[in-house]
Amino acid sequence: MSEEMKETILEYVVDEYMDEDDDEEAGFDTPLISSGIVDSFSMVSLKVFLEKKYQIKLPDDEATPEAFDTVNKICVLVNKHLSK
Amino acid sequence: MAFSDKNRAMFAGEIEDIKSKGLFKEKRFICSPQDAEITVEYPEGADQAKVLNFCANNYLGLSSHPDVVQAAHEGLDARGYGMSSVRFICGTQDIHRELQDKMSKFLGMEETLLFPSCMDANAGVFEAVLEADDVIIADRLIHASLVDGIRLCSAHYDTFKHMNMKHLEKKLQLHQDKRTRLIVCDGVFSMDGDLMPLDETVALAEKYDAMVLVDESHASGFIGKTGRGTHEHFGVMDKVDLITTTFGKGLGGASGGCVSGRAELIELCRQKARPYLFSNSLAPAIVAGSIKVLDLISGNPERRDKLEANTKYFREKMTEAGFIIGGQDTPIAPVMLYNAKLANDMARDMYAEGIYVIGFFFPVVPAGAARIRVQLSAAHEMEHIDKAVAAFIKVGEKYGVLGLDKKEIIEKYGM
Numbered sequence: 348m349s350e351e352m353k354e355t356i357l358e359y360v361v362d363e364y365m366d367e368d369d370d371e372e373a374g375f376d377t378p379l380i381s382s383g384i385v386d387s388f389s390m391v392s393l394k395v396f397l398e399k400k401y402q403i404k405l406p407d408d409e410a411t412p413e414a415f416d417t418v419n420k421i422c423v424l425v426n427k428h429l430s431k
Numbered sequence: 432m433a434f435s436d437k438n439r440a441m442f443a444g445e446i447e448d449i450k451s452k453g454l455f456k457e458k459r460f461i462c463s464p465q466d467a468e469i470t471v472e473y474p475e476g477a478d479q480a481k482v483l484n485f486c487a488n489n490y491l492g493l494s495s496h497p498d499v500v501q502a503a504h505e506g507l508d509a510r511g512y513g514m515s516s517v518r519f520i521c522g523t524q525d526i527h528r529e530l531q532d533k534m535s536k537f538l539g540m541e542e543t544l545l546f547p548s549c550m551d552a553n554a555g556v557f558e559a560v561l562e563a564d565d566v567i568i569a570d571r572l573i574h575a576s577l578v579d580g581i582r583l584c585s586a587h588y589d590t591f592k593h594m595n596m597k598h599l600e601k602k603l604q605l606h607q608d609k610r611t612r613l614i615v616c617d618g619v620f621s622m623d624g625d626l627m628p629l630d631e632t633v634a635l636a637e638k639y640d641a642m643v644l645v646d647e648s649h650a651s652g653f654i655g656k657t658g659r660g661t662h663e664h665f666g667v668m669d670k671v672d673l674i675t676t677t678f679g680k681g682l683g684g685a686s687g688g689c690v691s692g693r694a695e696l697i698e699l700c701r702q703k704a705r706p707y708l709f710s711n712s713l714a715p716a717i718v719a720g721s722i723k724v725l726d727l728i729s730g731n732p733e734r735r736d737k738l739e740a741n742t743k744y745f746r747e748k749m750t751e752a753g754f755i756i757g758g759q760d761t762p763i764a765p766v767m768l769y770n771a772k773l774a775n776d777m778a779r780d781m782y783a784e785g786i787y788v789i790g791f792f793f794p795v796v797p798a799g800a801a802r803i804r805v806q807l808s809a810a811h812e813m814e815h816i817d818k819a820v821a822a823f824i825k826v827g828e829k830y831g832v833l834g835l836d837k838k839e840i841i842e843k844y845g846m
Binding site: 363364382383386388389391392395 | 798
């Protein structure tokens with residue numbers, strides 16, 4: 348799993364979902380969905396970003412809240428589809 | 432037996448899971464008409480208690496207004512109990528047309544179509560109007576019924592940070608390749624009581640060739656100088672393309688909703704919106720009552736002005752007392768407590784003081800943003816509000832939250 352991909356996705360998450368005045372900081376293993384940083388409705392923005400950025404198609408049954416819960420888990424999913 | 436012991440245990444386990452997460456909704460029974468003062472049986476089986484109601488959507492105090500009740504009686508007598516039909520078969524009476532026309536005039540829109548509820552209006556409008564190569568760009572805190580409607584629609588969708596115009600602009604730029612764009616927001620957000628900046632929103636819509644849909648359920652009848660809504664408040668009445676709203680809150684509080692807007696879009700809803708096509712017409716008594724509500728408030732801002740004064744008074748008194756009150760100058764006044772248990776415990780103690788309010792916490796609001804949502808009404812008198820504020824101060828002192836800022840409350844009680 349490339350560090351560059353992790354950094355890119357984390358940067359997107361922070362920019363897309365967090366505000367400057369947020370007390371919490373996000374890392375590669377920070378829960379995103381279960382903590383409420385990303386809700387199930389706005390998760391679509393992250394999916395759209397990943398598909399555009401990495402030129403992949405993430406099926407709905409794989410783009411689940413569980414698979415999107417941390418940056419590390421997202422990278423596993425993206426890598427799976429990049430290698431297809 | 433289809434409902435085997437195994438099935439019963441499975442569903443009972445699910446209910447226990449809801450309870451263990453503290454998300455179980457208890458039964459509460461109102462044993463009087465809806466009003467500022469109501470009689471409640473809570474918990475179930477307990478003696479009835481008279482309490483002041485600060486959690487109804489009865490913004491204009493019209494839910495039990497004698498003129499509205501009388502009009503509903505007359506509607507019942509003149510047009511019957513039910514239509515036994517969907518609108519397009521044999522379920523449209525002259526009074527349905529009259530209510531639609533009056534609503535169009537009130538909202539300043541071209542045409543209006545009634546739905547059984549605003550939930551149904553929101554479930555149907557997107558699929559009726561948009562195609563797969565369109566995109567919906569929605570505020571992240573829109574009402575759950577809009578979320579459901581968007582998910583039922585074949586168009587793409589994306590979201591922007593709550594009321595963040597810079598982020599909305601970025602998303603409008605990102606989706607310029609789509610056939611058309613529809614910005615979706617609430618006028619007044621139901622949990623936070625804040626107002627969508629519709630002046631900036633429509634300016635961006637014009638710049639990037641987008642349409643705008645606003646859910647005005649918590650605004651119709653009282654936001655804006657004459658109560659027409661958020662679009663009136665921001666001076667953009669001719670620039671919003673679609674409004675969805677309800678007759679179940681400020682506008683009488685019974686039920687029913689509508690989509691109002693550009694004639695072509697409303698016609699598409701009439702032709703294609705599934706909750707319109709496959710659900711019964713609004714009952715004549717409710718239609719007649721809703722017409723009376725519009726007659727009462729059109730050109731007479733007395734109730735709307737009283738609600739504004741009540742709101743200002745409550746917000747000022749509570750802020751002076753040391754509470755953090757969220758949102759802007761709307762009758763939705765969230766008392767911010769951040770911690771779910773604290774919000775729940777304080778709401779329970781408020782009930783013991785004769786004030787009916789409810790704690791809200793995740794997942795209804797974001798984690799760490801628990802609050803008691805207070806809703807003001809034109810039916811409240813000053814002494815009602817004074818009593819509620821006094822009870823809040825007593826309960827707030829018990830929990831030691833008066834004068835504390837967000838950080839201090841979280842330090843004391845956790846998120």
